[in-house]
Amino acid sequence: MLDADLTDADRALRDRVRAFGQNTIEPIINDYWERAEFPHEVIPGLRDLGIIGTFIKGYDCPGFSRQAAGIVAREMGRIDGSVNTFLGVHSNLCMGSIYMLGNEEQRQRWLPPMARLEKTGAFALTEPTHGSDSVSLETSARLEGDTWVLNGHKRWIGNGHEADVIVLYARDEADGQVKAFIVERQASGEYPAGYRPEPIVGKIGKRAILQADIVIEDLRIPTENRLENCESFAGVNRVLQATRGGASWEAVGHGMAAFEMAAKYALQREQFGAPIASYQLVQEKLATMLSDLTSMQLMCTRMAELQERDELTAPMASLIKMTTSRKALAMCREARDMMAGNGLLLENHVSRHLTDMEVVSTYEGTDSMQALIVGRDITGISAFTRKQSAR
Incomplete structure (x- = not known):
């Protein structure tokens, strides 16, 4: 009877997400899962649910309580893990990084279109040789004038091959501290030179959400795309703690x-x-x-x-x-x-x-x-x- 203690708003949220999962996702998900493709057709419905951004307050996000945000993950997991992973990466890890580590201009710039799913997000932390010990990440960042130059390798990055906004963590060569950068997909649909993602194939689970292996070679990021409030790995921990x-x-x-x-x-x-x-x-x-x-x-x-x-x-x-x-x-x-x-x-x-x-x-x-x-x-x-x- 735990759900009996939910507020009316949380019960309505539960029912809304559950109905969308049962009526829209479940009938189609096996076909996408078997083909290892993401069901892009569910994006408009996800937008209309009013759940994008979960715990973020303002910026067209719902500002959910932790209980309400948990209900969203529970009900999505009850239907399909791939769609839930897409939401977790986009709403919590990527948008959460911008919300907690960006300045006000950066929040205003990226969060509202992401809340409307006009742009999708990814979170690039894990590397081929640094998973559990992500604190030891080796992707490097070097400031040259008004541009950061990044080099390294990321792996298992959900949506990292087609997201519009990727939060990418790298270690500053000058002080050895981890900083956060935004990689933006260009209007042409291409990524900037030096960002080379390839979807990982052959997975046995969560096949309807793709993860990318990303080679980063002399990727140039403007200084305004560095999230201002991330000065060390403590910033990463803030995001992980919140999510x-x-x-x-x-x-x-x-x-x-x-x-x-x-x-x-x-x-x-x-x-x-x-x-x-x-x-x-x-x-x-x-x-x-x-x-x-x-x-x-x-x-x-x-x-x-x-x-x-x-x-x-x-x-x-x-x-x-x-x-x-x-x-x-x-x-x-x-x-x-x-x-x-x-x-x-x-x-x-x-x-x-x-x-x-x-x-x-x-x-x-x-x-x-x-x-x-x-x-x-x-x-x-x-x-x-x-x-x-x-x-």
Whole structure:
């Protein structure tokens, strides 16, 4: 009964996003997923939902509470992880970077058209050799007159091959600190010379949102495109702290979908002359799934409360992400197993949720990394790096 405590506005938001997902996204998403293409036809509907920019206040954004922003991620995850990733990258990471790290002119310049989805965004932090240790990023930036010259390599950048506005993080050669830059797609549709993105192919999950491998070679960025309030990696952490939790809410959505599909299938599928829902083994599985789902919902609701009070810590967020990812992935696997061979068919959706949860368990910090953050908080000992043996 957690949703019974929602405000009328939040319930209306939930119902609006859920209906759009069920009526517009779900009927088409399997075809796009199988072809590994993004469903651009849903963009106008996403714009009209009034959800773009989530927690950002002003600039044509809705200024949602943390609970409302979580509901958006939950309901989108309940339908499809690829569209939810598009929204998370565009609304939270890219727009959030501009909102928190840009000056007022930069916010006015980029945020309103992005809120109207006239321009789409990307967030370029991860590199081929720096994922969990993104603080060690190697992409460089050098100031030459009134232009920054960037060189490096980014990978796994959602929408990085076709976004209009890309927030790209690089290390200033002068002071060794991380700075944030805006790469803009030109009116011709081309990117500036030196920005060479290629979509990564062959993924098994979140196939309807493409990630890019980006080679950056002597990319020239005007000084007005450096986000003024990012002077070190602390700026990146500000954005990640503000957007932390989205993956956990999405995991709840995938878990909800898995439980609902499994329960419905168990009542419809007959074996040995009776619905499989009548067997003790199946009922025990469903009871365990519901227990796990409820605990995930409780954790995310509490997370939103703490975020509103600015009391959520990194270890708390890691504990929630680790728990929700593990439980939702287990639920998707259980639902797929319960549906046996039918669970392998895209038309039954659960296999898409299963492979999407493999992705959720990886991005925004793998389960292993989250466990190490929690472990450090418990013991006071950092186990992030292997200790060198004494000679």
